[in-house]
Amino acid sequence: MRVVLFLGAMLYGWIGLGLLNAQQRPVSFEFRHVQEEDGLSFNFISCFLHDRDGFLWVGTFDGLNRYDGNHFTTFKYLRTNQNGLLNNAVHDLCEDLDGNIWMALEGGIGWYGKKTRQFQYINSMNGRALGSCNNILCDRKGDIWFTSDRQGLFRYLISPGTVQAFPYDPVHDPLGTTTRIVKNGLLLDPHQNGLWIADGRGLRYFDISSRQFTDSHHNPRALPIFTQHHTSALTLDGTERLIFSDNIDHRIVVYNLRTQQIERTVTPVSRAQRDVFDIATIFVDRQHNLWTSSWNHVVFYIEAQTYQCTELTHTNAKNTSIAADFFWAGWQHPDGTIWLGTVNGISYTNPERAFYDVYDLGTLFPELLDERGIISFLEDADGSWWLGTSIRGLLHYFPLTNHLDVYRLPDGTPKYPYGLPITGLQAYGNELYIGTQNALFVFDKSRKTFSGLPLPPVIREKNSYLRNFRMQHDSLWVFGESKQTFCYQLTQKKWTSYPILSPSKDSRFMVRFSLIDQKGNLWLEVYPEGLARFSKQNGQFTLVDVPQNTPHEQTITSFAEDKRGSFWMASGGYGLIRYDPDKKKVSRWTENEGLSYDYCESVLVDRSGTIWIGAHNKFSVFSTAKNRFLNFTLPLNQSNIEYQNYLFPLRNGHILSAQKGYLVELKPEKINRPPTKETVLISSMVLPDTTYLLPGSGNEIHLAATDNTFSIQFSVLAQLQETPYRYLYKLEGYDNNWLEAITPGSISYGKLPGGNYAFQVKAVDINGVETPVSTLAIHIDTLFYKSMWFWALIALMVLGLLYRSIRSKAYQTAKLHHLNLQATRLERDKAEIHYQNLINHLNPHFLFNSLTSLNSLILTKPKEASLFLRKLSAIYRYILQNKDKEVISLADELSFARNYVELQKSRFDEGLMVSFTMDPQLLERQIVPVTIQNLIENAIKHNTIEDENPLIIQVYTEAESLIVRNTLQRKLFVETSNKQGLASLKSLYHYLSKREVEVNETATHFTVIVPLF
Template identity: 30%
Template sequence: MYMQKQKSRLPSIFYWLFSGLLLCATTHAQLPRDLKITNFDGSTGFYSRMVRCFLKDDQGFIWIGTADGLYRYDGYTFRNYHKQPNDTNSLPDNNVLQLAAGKDGKIWMGLEKGGVSCFDPATGTFHNYPVRINGKTVPAVISMLLVDHASQVWVGLKQKGLWQLNTLTGTYTAYDRLTDPKRLMPDSKIFSSTTISTAVEGDPGVLWLGTYYGLFRFTTATKELVPIRSQPLQTTVFRDDDFISVAQDGNQLWLGSWAGGLSRYDIQTGQWKNYKVNYAEPKKYTTNIISGIRVRSGKELWISSNDRGLGIFNKQTAQFSFYADDPVHQNDIPAILCYDVATDKHNNIWLMHEWGLTRIQPRESKFRFTEVPVSKTDNKQFYYIRDLVEDEEHIYVATLLADGFHVKNKRTGVDRHFPVKLMPGEEPFLSVFKILKDSKGKVWVVSRDYIYQYDTQQEELVLIDQPAGAQLRKGSNHYSDITEDAKGNIWITSTRNGVFRNDPITGKYAHFYHDPKNKQSLTSNTITAITADSYGRVWIGGPAGMLAFYDPQTQQFSGYAFYSSKNNAEAGNTITALLADRNGMVWAGSDDGLIQIDITKPAPAVVKVYSSQDGLRGDVVYAIRQDWNGTIWFTTNSSLCMVNQRTQRVNSLLLSNDVMKTVADGIYLTVNGNKLQVLTYGGYYSFDPVSLREKEKDSVITITSFRVKDKEYYYQQELKEKGRVRLGATENMFTFEFTVLDFSQSDNRQYAYMLEGFDKDWVNAGSRRYASYTNIPGGNYVFKVKSLDTYGDVNSSVVSIPLHVNVPFYKAWWFILIVAVVITSLLYVFYRFRIEKEREILQLQTKAQTLEKEKTQVQYENLKQHLNPHFLFNSLTSLSSLIRINQKLAGEFLDGMSRIYRYILQSKDSELVPLKDEIRFIQTFISLQKTRFNEGLQVNLRIEEEYMHQKIVPVTLQNLIENAIKHNIVDEETPLVIALFVEDGYLLVKNNLQKKSFVDTSNKQGLDNLLSLYKYLSDRPMLIEEDEHHFTVKIPLI
């Protein structure tokens, strides 16, 4: 920080006169006046007031050394690097006094507490070099730091001269040997104890050093150190060569000194020249302090001064000019204690001063304001320009609330105005709305109440014949717009009485208006806009959805239905402006956006409605024009807009940046086609559309940050060595930050990005400067980003960062294969185990079932053995009776018994027999039983032939019938009725219930044995049902 001293006063009146003359002289240097000034403070992310140094690197970043560490600025945000306790990979000292950049992109810093630090942006690492002299670390303040073309690091130590840092060993070597033929005292002693405040490398290997004792030239190859002076050194007198700043401009060195003003040294001729800011006090130590110098152009230098602030030095006139003397900016730009000045590639000025850092952006407006003076006004300075037409000789201007119609002779510059008539009963304000120069050269002037033509020969405004339609209503028609169709007819709209067509040959008018009795008439008499297309149609528009076109074939207006509002088809659809362009489109401005209608087709069709979603700022469109290049321009209440038909977007230019007055009505083309005018109150702004459509130079987009899991990831070195950035499987959440390092138009930048391999298409980020991704699957990707200008066109090369995200081990093919093999093996082992267990269980169940079956069969056999003797006893009893009574029947009975026992013996070894065999057997058995019971036993067999092939357990039916006889009363008066039939695959044996009160030899095991036996022979169980009338046994047929 430079010493602050107060400026002394000289009471001499000569001083004040001289200063006044000097101030007049200094105005020769031209200061930019239209400035955008930004003071950086905590609200912008810059928290330091003590700014020490400033550096622009080759990539475009700005680096700022402060008392609070190192800052990096990318045009939007500041990033701070500062000392971290117990962290060797950080700054050893926060007070950064000097900055320099190497060709490898590394940032070198000179520190107040001694030492040099090097920051590598590619790796995010700091390498610190403490000052070690004779093996000892010394606390030396770094007063100068320079990295030459050969990447050698040169250091100025406060009051210790020039040193070279060996970056490999970390050692410092002093260079102070010199010879000086003009010295009055040993220069070597002076130089070894001097402070080098500033330095610049001229020719490769030649360093120019500005010191307290003047200028020195040091040759790095020979280590030759030579003082460059205009006269021998005298340390006891007031000198001009206490140099604290330097800049090289070709063969000239410009040096700023403490109290010595500005000096120029010609390297070729060796000539010196000194310039004072304050010639009145040339030998005062608190004035003429030039702290910073930057070359502005071949004619001018930017300079900063401790006692005068920021200014310009004109090299041709040798005059200074300071903003401290500018009444416009004297309160915006510090007038004192400015310590250095720098510029960037966008011609912005960066000023370091006692209160921090200020950026000053000179702006060259592309809009030129032309005032239209008037002789009277009804609204003070707020009279409006409503229309403007220009031809080769004249400029015609329509004014509102002023003095009428203006005609300016372009050759003589004479501006004449013509008042217009007012209709009785109307507001007493002169209102001229529209001007038209038709294809025959006639100039038509439309005022609120009357229609005129301007006679260019007589230079008179002529009131022509008026339309007769005014008779439909009292008062003025309130004319609003005018156009010429393809046949030369002149169409004039009104807001009270429809539209009028003037035949230029006959001078007669045709009137089109709303007639409630005629459905073919106009829907409204309020017409606010009109245009004629190349197909001979005339389009008109107005409020409440009024849009119609005149068809020259039918000679009628046809209503065209459009609804720009999706939510309300009746309201919010006022047509405010119309234009038929040269490309077959009609553009309709409404209070809900801009409507594009294709008229090349037989039926006009809406192509698109442009709204705020398409970039439109302000929905109400006031005026539409097409420039010579075919571009559609229109105005809203806040913006000048251009339609990019390629991208179908609206590019809006906020007029507040360039047009200080509000827009009155719209934009209009001049006759030569290369200028547009924005009309406002008091005058109009002219601009060249090409100047707004000029594409910015190809921009270089830069990745400013790459954060993985919200932690900075320095990828550049890895990308350079391996060709891609490799991330772990858990590092699949990351954010890219990017920008174009443009410090003048950063607000207008648009961006698009994509993660190739993840995003299907480019993501339009607008002005957002970051892209975040989460849960990215493992794989190869390429992050791409590009810059778009305000018109949506790409204006930068695409920056690509190849990425590889490791696949989580549990998703890797080998892990999945191993898991699949393990699971398959386990399943196979489990399957084999289950199969084996099931086989063992099945074997046991089979054995158990076999034993149970054998048991059941034994029991059943026992049952049969039990039944056989019982049956035999009963049969023999019946046979003995028959022998005595009926020998023939006894013979038949004996034959039946023989067949029964033969069947029993034959089926003894069979589990199942055909049902037909069992039926044949049971018929024999029934005939024998009827011998005993006669009509007391009735057996009904109703079994269809189709079931006879199915099978049944042998003697089942005999057992069941025998069981029925055994448990029921068999009497001719109350016969036992047994029915045998098939139902649902079951053979039913059903008998009526007339139970005996006592049954001999009933062990109740016969049916149970049958149930068990059928359980093993059939999937369907044997069923036993009993109610109060019947007993039924259902035997599954097998």
């Protein structure tokens, strides 16, 4: 009885919650925005124009803008600029056949000449002010048509430059004062030479050739669209359908121009029961879907096939909602992006290229946002989704219908009325197996009832924490904080335990994750042991040799396998980990290698082998083939981190991300979708004092020599928020290789030399596909003092001066060399003369004295006279042998000096005392001939010699010098002395040696120091 009551209570709870939350899932769009903070002149946008150069012109109620996808160039009215914008309120835009941009303005019309970079305008016709002009277009002949509020239709003939008026009723209302042509009320017929006009008094057609109007008063073919109803929001769907709003019948009319029949009418209904009509704007995308905006600030998306209407509303709390509830203009980029010009900036979205869908379960079940939200998942065979939550029970969601059922678990408590966290969901047949931290439940999907599955006694007794559940065929595996694993045989209804062979004694031992690989093997990720594989033969889990004590092992948060059998793990703080079991190799990727965030919460491998990593609302998509990351952030939960990003595979190849109260279906096949052919727009060159507006590509700009510092701005117009382009650039003539722009969309150059350059830029998408190269030719004038002719002239002048200088230098050098040579010769001649004088000086006096002494000896001492004669002959033989030598050895000079002294002693006897003390090591050193003899003779000549007071002369060597020292006994008068002997000797040694002859005189001695060579 208790069971019946319990099941009945569960069934009642399920029915009540399910019915409360059942509602159709609306079409969802995620908008991004471009507003004033991005450079737009004003958020109130009135019109778009995509020109032939690729730029998007944006008209606002406060200025005109040109946009390249990254930079705005703004034009505004300036009272002092006669060639500027006529008025800041720009209502409509068109481009003529020459590429000039025409504007319908408050106060007239105007155009901007791209070549002249100036505005011209027309504000009157025949003296009559044109007033507020709200529509403008260029016909096939190149003439400009425009409408003026309360004045009607006009044409400006480019040649001869005149304005024509075409009133509805030229007889009764020639000034068109009763006319009320609304904005978005003028179109050129795609087939005929005519115009469609939306007016307050009905739809009109103007035949340009016949100048006739067709309307409700003049409808010869009785076409059903010409009524007196107030019409607005004219647009074309391709070339076959005319669409407009009938604001009296409250319907949007789709009219076939070929069949001239109304194909369909649509009447959108606001959820808030607001009046939808009058419609101000209808925009048709290339999939034929309608985007509408009404004067009552209600925006609709109308699907082309079913014409199902989805109301789009601006929500302040949701930054991905449309920027405002009213838009004046729409445009679709070739890549499929829808641009809506609202009163609060540009909102854009791309349903064709969107690679994820968002399911907002928090709106259906607000209590889901408490705590961590969705934490486990199972996809049903019928395509519905079973969801386990942290504290809000079991959810069953039907994504196609946006229906949600909520089930309370049987283990609910006053604190957790929905039950404890569901950590695992597995299916077998018609039953759902639900695992919590300490219980297992079986949910019958047909009966919508729960029943308990008793756990093994060892789990109940130890109150073990159950962390992971895995269904393998008919076996349900249960893992927790134990070295024992448990397997429940569903057919036999029997539990079996299997051990994990681990020597670990760590009290924190646990099985964190499990998976079944491609071969059907069951793997466990075990803390702190690493990986373990189940051996069915041995009935146990065996640890795999994985490197231990790695820094990431404590922070593994997810576990997956790729097609090659490698295991991928997400870690909290250590990035993405890969383990190759064949090579037993661990690899790691972090933010340094391009990962979005080192704290990873989940990892999953998609069908193509690409690795998806999630961390809260951040994602990284890793291509193993290209070793490259793509990173993006979802605009969800931006102020909340109380959840974990779980990734689950879907059968269609998509990936489901649990984001607290959101489910995000990621579509891998779309993220790598080839982009449309884009072109990089080179939009402007910015100099320090001016900005040059450029047409996009293939242009040439001429700069003065002083304008050699500038920035070039460029961009691709396509808005790829999640997968932005990279830009590569090169300045031919300056850069050798392609460089990547650090700041996307801008690059600067400074102080370039004059010359011809070519700036080239290209964009690269996430797949490495490059756009065509866009080029800007740049010529910089060269300053006259930097020009080739100037430097050639300078070079010639320098060469001339250099040649003259070299000739002069050569002449001076030759002259100096000649003078030096002459001086050297004179010095040498002088030294030789002095030298010869020294030698010759020996002849007269010495010979006379020697002969006198010899004569005396011959008479008294014949034998001594013979010896005396031999010594005298040795002296003169020495002089004769060495007269041509500059230097001789000290030993030879010493031998000569000894003979000379012996001859002198025969004359002076005991009055002359000469001693020789020589260092034997210096006897081979060189000395000028007769140096010692001259110094001894000089001492004899200038000093008295007496037996009682002898002249003492010391000849010795010291410190590589020869020293001749004598006692000072100066004569009062010296005969035949010219006082040039020592001077001549010093001059000679100055020529031959770097060392000078030193002469020192004291009161008692006279010393001469002569350097040895």
